[in-house]
Every structure is written in C-alpha cells, then in structure tokens.
Amino acid sequence: MIQLDFIAVLEQWPALLRGAAFTLGLSAVAAVLGVGLGVACGWARAWGPRPLAAVVSAYVELIRNTPFIVQLFFIFFGLPSLGVKLSPEVASVIAMVVNLGAYAAEIVRAGIENTPRGQIEAARSLALTELQVFTRVVLPPALGRVWPALVSQIVIVMLGSAVCGQISAQELSYAANLIQSRNFRAFEAYIVATLIYLGLSVGVRQFLNWLGPKFIFGRLPNAGHSAGR
C-alpha cells in the first residue's frame, strides 16, 4: 500500500507561497515586456521597413522552432562566455521575454493585418501622424481581436517558467524540489506544486480576461453599440 503524506509537504507552505509569488512575479514582468516586444515586432513585420521585417521574422522563426529550455540554457550558461554574466532571475526574465515576444509578434501581427483599410485612411485624413495612427487607431482594436490568443500565450509562458528552477531561479518548481529534498516526499511535493500551477493558470487567465477589456484596449465597437468615444 502506498502511503501518501501531504501534510509533510503542506507544512512547508511558506516555501510554496514564496515560490508561487516568485512565479507570478516573473510572469508579470515577462508578460508586460514580452507583449511590448511582441507589439514592436508585430508592427515591424506588418508595417516596418523591409530589412527590419526580415530580421524580425528570422527572430520569430528561430525562437518558435527551438525549445524554451535551450533558449534559457543558452542565455544563462552560454552568454557568460561572451562576458555577459546574468543572475538566474535576470536570465529567466530575459528568456521569457524573448520567448513570449516571438509568439506575441505573430499574434499581434494577425490582429494588425485584419484592420480595415478604411480606418487607417480615415485616421490619416485626420492628419494623425503615422505613430498616432498605429497607437491610437490600429493597435487597440487589434489587441482586442487577438486578446484571447495573447492571454493563452502568456499562460503558456508562465507554465513554461517551471523550467527556470533548473537554473536555480527560486520559483514554484524550485520550491517543490527544495521541499522534496528535505522530506523525500517527491511525488506529494510535485502534486501540490502542480495543483498550484493549475490554480495559477486559471486565475491568471481570468484576471487577464478581465484586465484586457477594462484597461488595455477598451470596449470594442462590435461588442455592442456603446462605442461612443
């Protein structure tokens, strides 16, 4: 008979809590910077000058076709030989931003490319600068259109951050590993950590689904006829 002892794991709740908070912190920073990078790259691919678009699409393809763990190891173990020495936390954030940026670029580009031509022409005819056309007219509804995909990608990156424990960033999976090395309850420790991840992914998804329409892109015209702004 297998004896599972969850109490031994749950007794270490401060470590789990710290780990979960760390995971959330990493993900929050990565989400903000990564989506920012994604918007910039999405702009470059859809509207930018040719050479820049080519560079960005090489970056996107390279990141999307290699595993996150290899990107992380390259940044953390590989870059120091070029003289760039990074702490585990900084390396984790950079890897997550670079990774999310590539996926977000594709997602944002799809949103940008679906902008009706008439809206851009209308904006130009009102003498808005190109930057204003992009940030005021094109981007908000584009983000609104692709928000569900963007939210999914942010959650995927958050779950992917479990790997950062491998370079000893002290996030949730690192905490689980620490606990199991103290009490040898590996299975229980990882079950608890997995359930916390599940809770985090549900919570983050709901939070972002609430946050987006409220603060980031506003109410969409097609979500009713209330777009009186």
Place this chain on the structure above:
Amino acid sequence: MVDFSLWDIFRNLLLAARWTVGLSLVAFIGGGLVGLALLLMRLAAWPGAQRGVAGYVQLFQGTPLLMQLFLAYFGLGLLGINVSAWVAAGLALTLYTSAFLTEIWRGCVNAIPKGQWEAADSLALNFGEKMRHVVGPQALRIAVPPTVGFLVQVIKGTALASVIGFVELTKAGTMITNATFKPFTVYACVALMYFALCWPVSAASRKLERSFRRGH
C-alpha cells in the same frame, strides 16, 4: 584532457538527436491514439465523457509539462514500477500530447456543418459508419495542418525530458558542455539542431494550411 573539436561536438549531438526524434515519434503516435480514443468517447456521448475529457484537457493544458514529467517519474516509482527515464518521459509526453490533440481534433469535428451529421443520421448510419464515411474524412482534411503544427510542440517538449535524465539532444548538450566548457558553442549547436528538426515541420504545416484555404 580530451580535446573536443567542433566536429566532435556536432557529431555527438547528432547521435543524441536520434533519441529526440524517437521520443517525439513515440509521444506523437501514442498521444494520437489516446487522443483519438478520447475524441471518440466524447463524440459517442458516453455518460460523463464530456466532462471527464474536458477536465483531462484542462489538467494537462493548465499545468507545466515539467511537473507532468516529474509526476510520471516519481509516481511510477511509487507504484513499484522500476522506471527508466524512457518509460516516464514516454508516458508523460504521450498523455500531454493526447490532451492537446484531442482538443484540436474536437475543434475540427465541430467545424463540420450540422447538415452532414443530420444527413448521416437520416441514412440510418450507426456511430461507426458515421465516423468512418461522413465525419472522419472531412474532419481529417481540416485536422492535418494544426496536427502537423502541434508536432513542433511535441519535439520541443521532449527537451524537458532531459531534466529527468533522459539523454536526448538537450541532455547531451549539457553533458558535452560539462566536458568541454564551451557552453556558447554547444548550446548554439543544440538550438540549431532543434531548429533543423522543427522548422521544416512548421513550414509544412503553414504550407498545408495555405493550400487548404485555397482549396475552399
């Protein structure tokens, strides 16, 4: 100290890449079979299948693959099964793949117009015949591009098996780094090899999708 030339690094990584390919195939084929079984259970409207499979999908899509690998590794050990990294990684990746594929395929089946189902029903086809002759062939056409696209995720997912000691491309990279102290070169080579494996698959998926769109 043994001196590793670039060619030595490359050759050893190439040998390890076989295991990445092997594990990917195991996970993809195994996951495809399990995913298909789950899909059919859902379509046949078995009692509880709808919620059960939805929960299964949520569980695997809402938790890190790394944790799933750890759970398979330590869980099988608890059951008294002597786990090699092969078995644990194969099992975890199979289940992970099945959850994603069953969800992708459900979307494809849902995309088939309702009239097709009704026509099949009105011809008094039973469930098996309906799947084989009416729904299956049409869903298959839609399903090919996203399924091929997901193969890229599976190949990249196998990199995590390195963490439980499965010697594939990433683990080989770590081992060679420890022997050569050239992490920059080694991990760059590792990344390039993953790229060489994944990029053709991504490109094929995109091409299939375009030709499918044109066909409509």
